[in-house]
Amino acid sequence: MTMFWIAVAVMALLAAFLVAWPWLGKTFNKTVDGQRLNVALTRQRLQELRREVAEGLIESKDLETAEQELKLALAVEQGEAEQQRATGSKAVFIAGLLIAVMVSALSYWKANEIDALQDWQQANSQLAELGRRVVVEADPTVTVDELQRFALALRTKLNAEPAAPEGWLLLGRLYASLSRLDSAIEAYEKSLSLDPERGGTLLSLSQALVMVGNEESLIRAKQLLTKLQLQEPENQSSLGLLAIAASQLGDTPLAIKSWTALGAMLPADDPMQASIQQRISELSGMSSTRLLVQVALSEEVKAQLPEQGYLIVFARSSDGAMKMPAAVIKQPLSVLPIEIELSDSNAMLPNYNLSSLAHAQVIARVSRDENVEIAPGELQGEIQLEVAKGTTMRAEILIDKELN
Template sequence: MFWFGLLLMSVLAVLLIGWPWLGRRFIRPVDGKQLNVALTRQRLDELHREVNEGLIESQDLHKAEQELKLALAMEQGQDARIVSGSSRWVLLAGLSLALMVSAYSYWHANELDALHDWQAANAQLADLGRRVVVEADPSVTVEELQRFALALRTKLHADPQAPEGWLLLGRLYASLNRLDSAIEAYEKSLSQAPDRSGTLLSLSQALVMIGSEESLTRAKQLLTKLQLQEPDNQSSLGLLAITATQLGDQPLALKSWTALKSLLPVEDPMQASIQQRIDELSGVQGTSLKIKVGISEALRAHLPNDGYLIVFARSQDSNMKMPAAVIRQPLTSLPLEIELSDANAMLPNYNLSSLQQAQVVARISQDADVQSAPGELQGEINLALSKGQMLQIEITIDKELN
């Protein structure tokens, strides 16, 4: 805006200054002074002719000449005043216009508000740093994070040799979803401290969020380097597994998921989803059941207005009554179809694929609790399962629990 305003004012100034010469060049006006002089000379010649012809007396010639000369002088003086007045108004109009354009350009280009924000950010740097970094204050607003990032960027401009500062700035930008700026800050931190694990991981996370093939390839390189430094780093291992999966690098993805599974505790809820990823990459399909649930006509009138449909599978030939897979959903019209699979497991290592003899139960309950209660409606079926099998079955809810 500033440069546009400056250019506009320069053009206007050139036009205002050069207008008289441009007018003389393209518009050739009649010279009023020369016309008046010519008319006066013509009238004097006519007076002399009239004297010679005897139309007027000689003594009146002198008086008439004086009157013509006086009239000529008065007209020329009036024209000069008109020209002078017109020029003055043109200059005043041009000056006013230039001032208005200058004021408008300055008002929109001065960025005084941004300057005030920058000054306030610098003054609050220490306090914001304490709240954001030390205390991790959850009440910090987005505006305060932006102000902190601005002040930190200013400090790093004055003292750029600070890898910790660039890392912190990158994380601030990432929290503000400014991924390009975050990556730039991480790269500067990494150039000063190439082996810092926090920078390698943070930069990889930002690159994975970008999601392009180029950024994923760069993230894969960084995470591979980090794994060589810290083989038991679960965060980097999980991110490497995700990155390799997105790039289609099946051997690296399978290796990374398997290593991550071995590092996690057996009871960790992530075990089931990781095993599912491993099975998908290995070409092993999990067990799934497509179940059509219906109700007998005798019990249809007993359906509650508000209730839940609970469908689960558990072991048939053991004392383990905990469901291996369960689905709960608000009750709708029956019959309906649902799919029960390993993804519905409640424990990492206990799912449909781990069952050989299963009991599949469909129950209508007043709440979402799997435990049975009197008055609930239920149907069940027993069947044999094989790992990776996909079966279609039907269950009819045909009894009321006591």
């Protein structure tokens, strides 16, 4: 809409310019003054001719011929001047009309966002089909573009019918699958405001908050998961997530309690039992896998270091099969070099941690925000190492390149 109003202002100024054109310069005045001078000179010459006839200098018959020639010359000169003015005015009018048409077309296109409107109309027409494929059939061939169209159509429908907690929950899960965590959290919060006791919303919102990973989000997730545990004590997903949130907040007693409760619910031969017992051992101060990372900054990138930001250090599988970090630490940027400790307690999933890796890619990144996704201008360094499970390892990372 800003573009539209700018275009309106430009067209108004253009219209004012066209109206005021004859008075903007001296050309018009010069033309009028020239016409008046020609008329005055013609009249003077006629008077002189009549005087010469009276004095006998020329004959009467010659006077009539001279008068006709003078009047004809004056008429021709005035006609040429009128034609020049008409030609100039026509050119200005045509130029102004063309500019006005182009500005109007451009402003209409921008103001109405034709491409976005077409995408929106297409998304709305496919809402039912995409809903069937995504929700009912869980079709694995659904593309990212189709998920985005489905989210757009669903968001439009919810604008018209906002009192639908299940709709906001679905929209949040769509956004989460598209890695739009801020939008997902906003949708989950709207769903929760309409139905505060819905367990699925409590769990999905908590997962998104734990993924964000800052202290405020973790505290909020801990509150929601505690509430969900009171409602559904046998909910294994909420127990595992609560244990992770408590670990990252440093609430060791709650983390141990949650892992212990989860282990008691699972069969003794469940594959997750080993990971749970390892977590409990680590939190209890027993032997665990630890990585002490010395992070330093190279001279080449010191000038690009932001005054405020975050240092993010994380380890993940070096084969690229799993992009999510197996262990991650995020903290406000401080003086470098600094030593950071990564361990299994810094994991985001109960069965995917530092001890589960054989070969790790360890990355240290300086970011202006807490998001672990790559953004242009961030600084990074990385190393590859073999993980020795149950030991304390040491490594050094030099942050030496700027990401594009």
